[in-house]
Amino acid sequence: MALLVFFLLLLPLPLPTTASSTNSTSCGPTDEQNGECIDGVLLPAWLPHPPTTGDRAARAIVYFVALVYMFLGMSIVADRFMASIEVITSQERKVTFRRPNGEVTVTSVRLWNETVSNLTLMALGSSAPEILLSIIEVVGRGFEAGDMGPSTIVGSAAFNMFVIIGLCVSVVPDGETRRIRHPRVFAVTAFWSVFAYVWLFLILSWFSPGEVEVWEALLTFSFFPLCVLQAWIADRRLLFYKYARRGREGRAKYRAGKSRGVLVGAEDAEAQEEAGELRLAGGERLTDEEEEEERRDMARVFKDMRQRYPGKDMEQLMELTNYQSLVQQQKSRAFYRIQATRMMTGAGNVLKKHAADQARRALTDGGTRGAEGAGRGEEEEPWTEMEFDPTHYQCFENCGTVSLWVTCIRAEGEGAVQVDYRTEDGTANAGSDYELAKGTLVFQPGEVKKELRLGIIDDDVFEEDEYFYVQLSNPRKTRGAREGTGRVRLGNGWRATVTIFDDDHAGIFSFESGSLRVSESVGTTKVKVVRGSGARGKVVIPYKTMEGTAKAGEDYLEVAGKVEFQNDETSRLIEIQVIDDEEYEKNKSFFIELGEPEMQRGDSGEMWLVAAKGGGEVAGSPSLGEHRKMEVIIEESYEFKNTVDKLIKKANLALVVGSSSWREQFVSAVTVSAGDDDDDDESSEEGLPSCCDYIMHFLTVFWKVLFAFVPPTEYWGGWACFLVSICIIGILTAVTGDLATHFGCTVGLKDSVTAVVFVALGTSVPDTFASKVAAVQDPHADASIGNVTGSNAVNVFLGLGVAWSIAAIYWAGKGQKFHVVPGNLAFSVTLFTGLSIICLVILLYRRRPPIGGELGGPRIPKALTSLLFFGLWLIYILVASLEAYCHIHGF
Incomplete structure (x- = not known):
């Protein structure tokens, strides 16, 4: 609201009620702006016109509250959208590869490269409202350019570059630093993020001033795959990137791998050989270093939990280990966005909630299995079994006799039963080594064990140890005995082996x-x-x-x-x-x-x-x-190994943020959970929700229940949720764009100013919290600020590239031109480009030894950097707003 008052003071009186277009070059009202607002894409203007001062204030409040509520809804459906992206990008396939020793084995590798997913699906997920707003505005205005979409893209880029990075610099604990883990990829995306806005200036003010030609629009869109391709090449160290050195000594560096995105590789062939580089059947390279490291880390965490909590049972230890491994695991941008949104809306800490659900599910499954087992036991027909127990006997040849034991396991109420027995030669022969025996054993009611004695023949000849068999056969009930409820059979021990040791040799x-x-x-x-x-x-x-x-x-x-x-x-x-x-x-x-x-x-x-x-x-x-x-x-230890394997399968962030059924989604939608963001706490137990958690839950419960109808992420590998979510985001974006236009019109703000300040701020709040969480918890800076440069470039190439391509082709088909007068957009783009270069230079300088990282560092440099970045953002919105109202002359 303070920003609203600030911008109202900038406006000349009387306040114009505008819905300005980029096609307007005048600072005064256009023909469409004669005192009344125009209809939006979906929402009509609020009648009657013109409103009184009281009506204007009331309408402004209603529009502002509705705008904030729509931002909450967009953040929640974006949470579902990002969950589907996390599931999609975590999909794996089985590959066969050959180890250096020639051994062929099968392992699972991820389908998506980390860099590619960050610049495509992840960037689309975090910037979907801005991109869709630009497309919807162009289509909804009859394929004419507007101010809201492009200005939102530039304003969001400014907020991301200055405010989010400035916040991330300051939230890192004192004395700690966070460095970009993949500087090559960051350099590529930083270049494209600056080039994207330089390119906008060129096509608006240099190549074809006042219009966007078809080739310019299509080339703008084509820069998107080129950006992704170059980032992938840099990540994989292909072409000229393989000659780049991180240090003069050729130290180990991170590079992309086939298993889980980013692996620790080496700079030369010898180091790669030492790292255990493998080759797939198709000739592709694969290293098992990351997979082995993951297993070692999981084993280390499990041992640590067992030492810390010796009184815990195995299920509890596995729960604690799973929670700790998820906390320590490298997380994607999508996860941090989901975590921030859910904690902000009273849905709870993702990891702790997942751990608690797993514990409850284990108890429930255990009870269910026990009940099923008991039920099967009751239905099984009773048997009476007879067998030798034990089945192996030993004796010396001078022992005279050997005793064997036959047991009878009775069914309830069973009467007398009997079974035949007889000896059978092995290496020992009847008559020379033992006495032939056969007969019948009768078990009376209640009798469960009988002794069978066999004679052993002694001699004075040195000989090897010998053995013979005794077999049971023909189990049956005794004639005339009381009939029981079960049947009679032989058990597994129906044959016994008797070994005779020679006693004439020392052995x-x-x-x-x-x-x-x-x-x-x-x-x-x-x-x-x-x-x-x-x-x-x-x-x-x-x-x-x-x-x-x-x-x-x-x-x-x-x-x-x-x-x-x-x-x-x-x-x-x-x-x-x-x-x-x-x-x-x-x-x-x-x-x-x-x-x-x-x-x-x-x-x-x-x-x-x-x-x-x-x-x-x-x-x-x-x-x-x-x-x-x-x-x-x-x-x-196979038990230990199986435990680690189970934990690795469970330690999948896609399982944490995803859903498997609509029931699970609706239960989660109406449940309020603690929003504690302290993942470093060793305990995986959920805390109690705070008052703020309850307030945010009840404010957003409508959106939560509504978006629970979105298909679970388990369906179609996440693609069903992806497609439905992006359609819903498009609808909400259209409504939000209309609300923002009507709000600006009501209070007298131009679309370009409304977009730069309010819409860009509202769409970027979830990203702000996500980056803050990532800066604190992640050991590297990639997840917190690495996405900023990539998203800024993708916003231009997709948001404006697609929208302008559609409009340019439409007007070209009619033999006309697609007019986009530079006006505020060209000035805003130029201003942002200059300030962003200053920001990137400062980040690059912070990597030097006195600080050692883009984020964090000593308190004073950290505070100065944050204040400078916040100041750059204030300069941007101030100068852009002054230019919009002709206090400063633009292009």
């Missing part, structure tokens, strides 16, 4: 296998040393660990010692401590080696068996078997 000692894979999270792993082909006497075997790719003290604890086997003992365990450093991928190994076995003196004091010294061996002496050396391979 052959070895590991169970030549290698063992263990998880790094196992803590203590137990390696089994087995004794076969005999178990007579006491034997001691030395052992020790040896380094491989795994290093003692880093990956495991070195051990050396002796393992002692007592008489008839067939296995012993060696314990080794594995160090868990929680790596996402790990494949290191070390070795355990057995020494020569030594017989010990027996309890009776006689050495019944010793090794011969003449080179031979006494029969039955202990020896080492095939696996005397075992390789222990330490792998990553």
Whole structure:
């Protein structure tokens, strides 16, 4: 309102009620302006004319309030629009690539390059009202040029360049700086942002003064793809950009990659090779550095959360990790715009709200699965099962008998059941090694376990360990028994294996296998040393660990010692401590080696068996078997790896800002949430809404419910939401343009002044909050100010390029010219171009060591920069307004 009063003081009395056009070269009222406002594109003028002073004030208040309310609606539907853009640009595809070692693997890569998406969809999303206003104004005025659209574009560019950047410079905490992460791309967009307005001046005042020819309009539009192409080339370091150096030493630089937009690359071939550059099947280059870095970061965050909150269960830890990873994740311009809009309108902190929803959904899904599982269990038909438990038995050949156990798991109310059994030869033969047996076991009601005894035959012959089988068959109910409700069957353990150890030999000692894979999270792993082909006497075997790719003290604890086997003992365990450093991928190994076995003196004091010294061996002496050396391979924890993989899938900002159903959208529309913007808080819990949150929610609840009818972002990969949202933005923009024109006409402001001050300010407020949040939270300056230069160029090339192309072609088809008198627009463009060059030079100077970044820095330079930028904006609107009212002569 203060700005309104300021501009009213500039006006000469009496106030002209105008709806001026660019086609007017006079400072006085035109034929259309004789005391009354003209109809807009959609909204007619407010009758009767002329209004009284009281009516004029009342109408001005109504128009102003309606204008503010329309700006709120545009910001909310733009939130839906930006959410669809975030979903679209986050889409991925599967690609097959070959690693340097020749291994072929499949990974997911993003379809959209970060720079291309920023200059196309992101820029369109943040500047859609300005672009559509220019197009709608030209079409709605019968393909004649107007002041509102072009002036809004220039005024919005001035606000973005001076106010938003000035604010971002000051909000960075004292002592911190933010630098442009991609200076090449920023340089390209900065050049095009200045050239765009220089080009406007040339076509308005130099090439064809007073008109826009078809080739000029089409060339203006064609600059848009050229700008995007050059920015993409600079980002990918193609053509001459590959020779550019960030420093004389060829330090590592950021460059575009195929996986997730911007990757850490290298300046020379050797560094690229070290960085693990890969090649796709189609010949395109790909680096896995960024993907590996993402996994390491997620693993680091998860370990940190587990150390900080040891009492939390896995679901809670995953929730905390997901929240922290989303907070630390590099975010797009669309996300910051959505975050700012939702916090401003009482919709809450996007990240905290998402974390709380995920926690509630996990609890709900868990309860539902439990109920479904219980329901399936009740419907399942009861069975009575009979099986061996356990299924493996061992004995020495001098044991006489071995006992096997058969269990019966009964259905409720089941009577007597029975099952047949019989032995079957393996390497052991019935009659020479064990006694043949067959028969029937009967389980009486209530009986759940029976013992089965089998005879073992002893001999004095050295032989290998042998085994035989015992099988169950023909399970059935006993005749005459009480009928139960279930059926009878065999369980999985229907066959048992009995191993007979020879007791006439000291034994052959070895590991169970030549290698063992263990998880790094196992803590203590137990390696089994087995004794076969005999178990007579006491034997001691030395052992020790040896380094491989795994290093003692880093990956495991070195051990050396002796393992002692007592008489008839067939296995012993060696314990080794594995160090868990929680790596996402790990494949290191070390070795355990057995020494020569030594017989010990027996309890009776006689050495019944010793090794011969003449080179031979006494029969039955202990020896080492095939696996005397075992390789222990330490792998990553699969539980830990799966957890990290799940977290990476969940840590997708498109899932945070998107929606999957209309129900979700309507629930969100009527729910008020806390607008706390402190994402650095480790807690992912939502706070309570403040009074301001409730006020903003009730002011915007109409728009929220209305735009909940927009298709969810999950439909058509976000394109359904994109198309519907941009149509709604177009309608709201047309209404807003009419309101702004009528407001300016009512209070006596020209369209050019109304557009530069009020419309540009209203459409740029969400971007202002988004840039402020990005400047504080993002470690780089790209998300906060990198979008400004790109948007300023895109606004001209799309907003004016499309609108003027349509009008120029229309009038050319009629054999007439499309007239656009330079007037206020040429002067405003020239003024903005000069001031923007000053702004860019200051930003470039701030990158020097005394400050070290475009944003932030020491308090005094930071404050001076912000005040200077704010002053440039005030100079722009003041001088442009004075020129509009002929206090300053323009072109």
